[in-house]
Structure formats: structure tokens, C-alpha cells
Amino acid sequence: MAKGKVTFNVDRCKGCELCAAACPKKIIKMNKTKINAKGYHPPFIEEIEECIACGMCATICPDSVITVEKL
Amino acid sequence: MAIVYERSKGLTNAETHYCPGCTHGIAHKLVAESLVELGVLDKAVGVAPVGCSVLAYNYFNCDMQEAAHGRAPAVATGIKRVRPDNIVFSYQGDGDLASIGTAEIVHAAHRSENITVIFINNAIYGMTGGQMAPTTLLGQKTTTSQNGRQLEGQGAPIRIAELLSQVPGAKSVERVSLHNTQNIRKAKQAILKAFKNQIDGKGFSIVECLSTCPTNWGKSPVDAMKWLEENMIPYYPLGVFRTPEEEI
Numbered sequence: 448m449a450k451g452k453v454t455f456n457v458d459r460c461k462g463c464e465l466c467a468a469a470c471p472k473k474i475i476k477m478n479k480t481k482i483n484a485k486g487y488h489p490p491f492i493e494e495i496e497e498c499i500a501c502g503m504c505a506t507i508c509p510d511s512v513i514t515v516e517k518l
Numbered sequence: 519m520a521i522v523y524e525r526s527k528g529l530t531n532a533e534t535h536y537c538p539g540c541t542h543g544i545a546h547k548l549v550a551e552s553l554v555e556l557g558v559l560d561k562a563v564g565v566a567p568v569g570c571s572v573l574a575y576n577y578f579n580c581d582m583q584e585a586a587h588g589r590a591p592a593v594a595t596g597i598k599r600v601r602p603d604n605i606v607f608s609y610q611g612d613g614d615l616a617s618i619g620t621a622e623i624v625h626a627a628h629r630s631e632n633i634t635v636i637f638i639n640n641a642i643y644g645m646t647g648g649q650m651a652p653t654t655l656l657g658q659k660t661t662t663s664q665n666g667r668q669l670e671g672q673g674a675p676i677r678i679a680e681l682l683s684q685v686p687g688a689k690s691v692e693r694v695s696l697h698n699t700q701n702i703r704k705a706k707q708a709i710l711k712a713f714k715n716q717i718d719g720k721g722f723s724i725v726e727c728l729s730t731c732p733t734n735w736g737k738s739p740v741d742a743m744k745w746l747e748e749n750m751i752p753y754y755p756l757g758v759f760r761t762p763e764e765e766i
């Protein structure tokens with residue numbers, strides 16, 4: 448399985464959580480301890496080694512906040 | 519390291535004013551990516567509607583023109599006829615296209631104007647605060663159908679793709695949905711094809727995109743996607759209704 452790198456442009460995120468719902472590995476969580484420039488809880492990934500670089504999170508993000516790279 | 523997905527160059531760097539999780543943002547990306555992939559971003563001219571996407575001219579990285587409510591296909595007609603080498607599209611909501619703008623879209627289709635129409639069907643008027651649209655489903659509650667839309671008195675929701683598929687000049691008619699990644703990828707292919715048709719001079723193309731309005735539906739973005747899938751798709755079936763190859 449390919450491994451991935453996911454970068455969130457956190458301050459543009461509106462906290463809609465569509466990325467978290469779309470991730471087949473369910474590794475995207477909203478960071479309830481942080482608030483971004485817009486006042487939303489931004490997403491983060493703890494277990495990045497689980498990422499398969501499918502790009503689904505970025506595909507569904509309405510605000511083009513996410514960049515996905517295949518390692 | 520290979521890029522799997524990054525922000526499209528077809529979008530400006532502006533942050534959109536759309537609500538969290540609104541699928542307008544997804545539709546914008548697909549249009550922007552398509553223009554870049556077809557190499558026509560430099561000569562694209564978009565026509566923005568009245569509705570939540572009224573500020574679309576700030577978001578697409580190409581020339582844009584604002585139209586009066588519902589008149590985008592007429593404005594696009596004018597631009598395309600004067601500048602036939604440009605790639606001209608209108609981007610319209612269902613209040614814009616299926617209500618006040620019904621005449622313009624029907625006649626642009628009959629004339630088979632060589633334009634591409636991106637039609638956002640979110641079953642409601644978003645910008646003005648969630649009033650009933652012609653596309654609002656039977657039983658759906660809105661601020662102007664508080665007991666749910668009734669067939670008697672309010673009529674059946676208008677199926678634009680089916681309606682336009684009866685028009686000989688509507689050369690390409692497709693309905694897609696933006697509720698999950700698989701369907702977003704299909705929607706991208708449909709939008710690419712609709713622009714390709716214009717490049718090849720095939721005539722009028724429209725892509726109806728089933729969309730959400732989480733704010734006025736009163737749902738979280740994730741629940742709105744589920745609601746779309748469970749309620750809109752049964753009434754608004756997805757698929758290709760017309761292709762340029764088939765004459766009627």
C-alpha cells in the first residue's frame with residue numbers, strides 16, 4: 448500500500464468534517480483543543496502511517512484546504 | 519513525492535464566503551480543474567448568477583461576468599456569439615435557473631448555444647434564507663413550505679435534466695451528484711465532457727449537480743450529504759440524458 452503525506456491549510460478550514468467522514472481509514476479527527484483563524488476546530492491526523500494517499504479527503508474538501516502527496 | 523491532490527490553479531486564492539460544508543465549493547473546484555486540464559483557463563469566461571454563488575467571480579481564476587437573476591444563459595449567449603473563441607460557461611443555482619431563469623435556459627437550449635451550463639440543484643433558495651425552490655422535494659420543509667411542500671397548490675419538483683433532454687438543441691444533458699468522492703469524480707468527468715463539447719463546437723451542454731445547503735436544510739454537512747443521497751437521488755436519478763451523438 449502506498450503511504451501518504453497530508454497537509455492541511457488549517458486557517459482556511461471551516462470545520463465541516465467532510466474530510467473526516469470521507470477518509471476510508473478514519474484517521475482524520477477534528478482537534479477540539481485548537482481553534483483556527485476562522486474560529487473552527489481544524490482537522491489533524493495522528494496515525495499518518497495509516498494513510499494510503501487515496502486523496503479522498505482532499506477531493507471532498509469544499510475549501511481546497513488539503514494537499515495529499517504519495518510518498 | 520508525487521502530488522495526489524492540490525488546490526487548483528483555476529481558483530483564485532480568495533477564501534470563499536460559502537457556509538461550512540456547502541457543495542458550491544466542490545462544484546467550483548471541478549469547474550476550475552476542468553478548465554485547467556483542458557488548457558482553456560486563459561480563454562474561459564464565466565457568468566455568475568444571483569444566489570449564494572453571486573460572488574463566484576471572485577473565486578474563478580478566469581474572466582467573469584455577473585448576470586441579472588436567471589439571465590446568465592442570455593449573457594453567456596451574447597459573450598459566446600461576440601467572442602466565439604472563448605470558452606463560456608454559466609454557473610447557476612436552482613432558484614436562478616429553474617425559477618426566475620426558466621425562459622432563458624429553455625431558449626438557450628433550443629437555440630443550442632455553444633455554451634456550458636453548470637447547474638447547482640440544492641433543492642432550496644440558499645442566499646435568501648431557505649425559501650422553497652421549484653426543485654424542493656415534496657414534503658420538504660422550507661421557510662415558505664413549513665408543513666412540507668404539497669403537490670396540490672405547489673406542484674411537483676421540476677426535473678431540469680429530464681425537461682431539457684426533450685429539447686433537440688440540448689446536445690448534452692447529464693445529472694451528477696456531489697455527495698461523496700466517487701460521485702464527485704464522476705461529476706468531474708461530466709463537467710470535463712461538457713466543456714469538451716463546447717471546444718468541439720457541439721452546442722449546448724448542461725451538467726446538473728445535486729448539491730447540499732447544510733445551513734438552510736438545518737443539517738450538519740455530513741448529514742446533508744446523507745440526506746441528498748437518500749432523498750434527492752430517488753427523485754432526481756443520476757445519469758446521461760442526452761449526448762451530442764444522438765439526434766431527436
Ligand SMILES: Cc1ncc(C[n+]2csc(CCOP(=O)(O)OP(=O)(O)O)c2C)c(N)n1
Nearest residue numbers: 568569570587611612613614642643644645
Ligand atoms: C429579480 C430578483 N428577484 C429575486 C431576488 C432574490 N433572490 C436572490 S438569490 C435568490 C434565489 C437563490 O437561490 P438559488 O438560485 O437556488 O441559489 P443558492 O443561493 O441556493 O445557491 C432570490 C430569489 C433577486 N436578487 N432578484
Ligand code: SF4
Nearest residue numbers: 536537540570644731
Ligand atoms: S446558504 Fe446554503 S447554498 Fe448558500 S453558502 Fe450556505 S450552505 Fe451554501
